[in-house]
Amino acid sequence: MASSYTQRCLQCRSLFSKTVANPGRHFTHFNHGTSATRLFIKKKILNGSSVIRMSHTAIQARCTWKQQSFYYSDFTARHLSTKEEASKDIEELSKADVTYTNPLEAVSVTEDQMLLDLDEVSEPSALEEISDEEAVSIIVPSAIPPAAKSLCAYVDHSETLTKLVQLGVNLWKFEQKPIVGSMLLRLDFNTDVTPRLLFLKDIGVESSRLGYVITHNPFILTESLENLQTRVNYLKSKKFSSGTVASMVSRAPYLLNFSVKRLDNRLGFYQQHLKLSASNTRDIVARLPKLLSGSLEPVKENLKVCELELGFKENEIQHIVIAVPKVLIASKRKLTQIFDFIHNTMKVPHHLIVKFPQVFNSKYLHIRERHLFLEYLGKAQYDPNLPNYVSLDRLVSLPDELFCTDLALATVEDFYLFQKTL
Template sequence: MMQKTATSLLRRTFHKPVLSAHPSCVIPDHSIIRSRGPTLHCTYYKRHKHEESSFPLSTALHTQMPFSKFDELLPQHIETETPRIPFKSDSFAHFIDSSKTLQALALLGVELYKIEEKHPDTLNFIVSLDLKDLKSKIEFLVNFGIRYTEIGGIITKWPKLLDPKRDTQQFEEIISYLIDKDFEKKEILALINRLPMALTMPVEVLDGMLGHYQRLPTNRGEKPLRFSNAEVKSIILRCPMLLRANLRLIYEQVRTLELSCGFTLRQVRRLVYINPWILLKDDKQLELLYKFYSRELQLSANEIADFPGCFGTRIQKVLERHKFLKHHGKAQYFRDQPGYVSLPDLYSLSDNDLCAKFSLGTVHDFKKFIKTAC
């Protein structure tokens, strides 16, 4: 992981919001214009890129040792030099040799180049962090049950966890709230891994989001889609991204299912509960899939609603398979007739299994057909 990060840092320079140097970094007295040159001398990575597998720390990360021992071991693998670095920069590479914090993050598996790309607004405070700023938050996560090997991925996904304006008390409030909502510890751990942002949400915002999905608005204002606490929990655990979704777009998606697709409220509720990702799917793709199933395959809304997973695929995939079945005279989607092809057969089977189950030849035949006929 560290080698991958190093390579990416050495090869990339991004023109992002300017970083201010950490006070502990040794910087020349004169002002240097922000560097845009391709040459980056990252000696920390050069020194250690072939040694990662021999680090005792690598083994320690997989043993889930007590945090106190980990805290003692980590500084032994951090070395700093005093390279020439500018007052301001658009890359972590200028700071890695002189920043113990960045080295610690790299050792924990944080992919710094991804933070540069996806979270440029966090760069300034990250290079200003001290090791002490990291310790309390990492210790909190580890003591709660997060594994050391998971910390890097969590911080990479949501580096705002390290914002010095946030403290572990906010994390405790969120966890206490989720426990009150009957989330089990393993479910909270899964949620943190998949959506670390949840730890930085104000409790009232999180409560409002969960309440919204408990009574999901529809086109009929007086008849929302109602879900129990247990059902909402299940929906969120399977699709955590709903917690950061635009609620207006969620409402429009429900309207699309109800009005454009013609599903009843009971059917929309079933679709949402079984496949909550449907609320995040592009509405045009959703309509195209519905029209394909209803017009081309001549399926009723009831038959489509029986298989909510059919909206989790790409229109191109099912269209190609339908044409191949039709080419062989086997595009038969009516349950009461021989040779029935179910919707799950069409969207969930692998190419090889589809060809074998319906005697369509080989995968090579299918690929050749796609190139020539589709």
Template sequence: MPGLDPELSLEGLDDVPPLSPLQPISDEEAVQIIAGPPLPPSSVTLRDYVDHSETLRKLVLLGVDLSKIEKHPDAANLLLRLDFEKDIKQMLLFLKDLGIEDTQLGPFLTKNYAIFSEDLENLKTRVAYLQSKNFSKADIAQMVRNAPFLLSFSVERLDNRLGFFQKELELSVKKTRDLVIRLPRLLTGSLEPVKENLKVFQLELGFQQNEIQHMITKIPKMLTANKRKLTETFDYVHNVMRVPHHLMVRFPQVFNTRLFKVKERHLFLAYLGRAQYDPTKPNYISLDKLVSVPDGIFCEGMAKASVQDFEKFLKTL
């Protein structure tokens, strides 16, 4: 500090008068002052602040997409207050230790930049809770990558969610664990669509509890799928294609397929006289393969026609 006696005791620092910003300086001192670009008084984009913020610069280098973050009104206030070394570095080390790769940090933080407002010890406690429920380190890393907000929820919330799915679906502990590993959004999203879909399966579509259990353990997304999509798919497959409940239970992938694709293939098979979905009869077409194989295999193996024939037929629809 200019003018400060190096031998001055710490006790006497408060008595040193501050340097006035109006105090004259020499020409030699003036030319040594490097002035940075002025901080924008207001801005609609975080990129205007990157040149002024080491934190933002380093986040951009990590792959954080500021154009997505700035859509949240609280984002700028949070990020511009953070010090990289003090507030961010330890969080990055925690995420890397958790299993988030360097290339995944940017996309993760773009979605959950608010994790920097979390207490690190709370995050470690939530990880410890999941480990106590026999989720492996690899399982937890996969869950956090696929559901970036997972660790932003309390232990009580996580425990209640696991209990809900185990009870409502009558699943074993292992099957409950497997379910949320495959679709960790079940622990972070609203339960209303889940409750609604469970009612739809049972009351509107006529599936039994054990059938619902079997289907959702194979295709967890059925729990959060759009209700209208579920009912329209069921109506077409059951009432038009004449596929019974028990075959849909065996091949629930049909509920995870776009309905127009199911319709196109069924109509082509019907046109050829090959729309036969009963496994007890000749020329059986598996519902699973109908919706999962590429066009070439569908045409050659099931329709016994060429892809060109299929494409010509689609133009008539």
């Protein structure tokens, strides 16, 4: 740029010497134009070099003394032979914003006089019309709801909730527990949830049961992996197999939330109060792991009901519990209702009830309907010493077809018609 400009200046100097008739006159105009030009300089940063921009006023002042001399533009350099042609070109030049550098002219400008001219990036106006394709491509991020009655409103905004739903977790079960919802929203799936899920898989919990476990015990996601492993190791030290531990955790999700001390106290309670061996204690706990994770109050109450209200002896209670552990956590009303009907209505003695304790695991209406049907047919005979004996086990366990054909000696249609009369 500088070399090109130097060549052009030399050409202009030669032209100036040939065309100017009165050097003194034009020298005066040259000084005047130069001083006027220096008053309107601006500093512009362009590709790291300083550029001198001349305003329209400066161009007009400089062109006054050039009207009879020469004209030069950024695109071509030519000599004007007449004053009229120069005037026309100068008017066009004054309308244009010509930018060029002048390395031969030293200009000293103070810091206050320098104005930084930065090109502003043009941004589209909000009122500017856009095409349909551009409108479709616009992505508007949705804001997280500040408050909601259901966790479903946050699923699209939380990776953790999205992945939990994919695992089969029922979020609606947490709607009555705000503390659970806020806890899940704060969890990071990769750092908080994934390690716990991998731990459950490692101890043998099936993938299909992960959603059930977290649905019933979301707080397992906040337990430390060290504590979880310690509790699993304790159960294995009590001779629970790996498969049994996995099955217990799958059916009683809160099991691993309890400390080792609490688990040990629970096992000791059943072994001492029921006078059970270690093997029988492991057996009832493995079949009903809720005995370790649930409250002991209903267990203590049912033991008193069986002893004081139902009249069973200690060894009889022990036998019933080993056969049907669910008796320990069943509702008191169900136990008393079934026992009252079997013992007082069907006239079945205690020792036969102990021999077939599965009756406590049946429904009261189921037992009542079948007994009344047998009684209607004259076949309600529950004494093993008499003919046509009907055991309690078969009474409650057989499906309707076998019950009718083997015990009642009637058709299923007859049994269903009889049920409508009750």
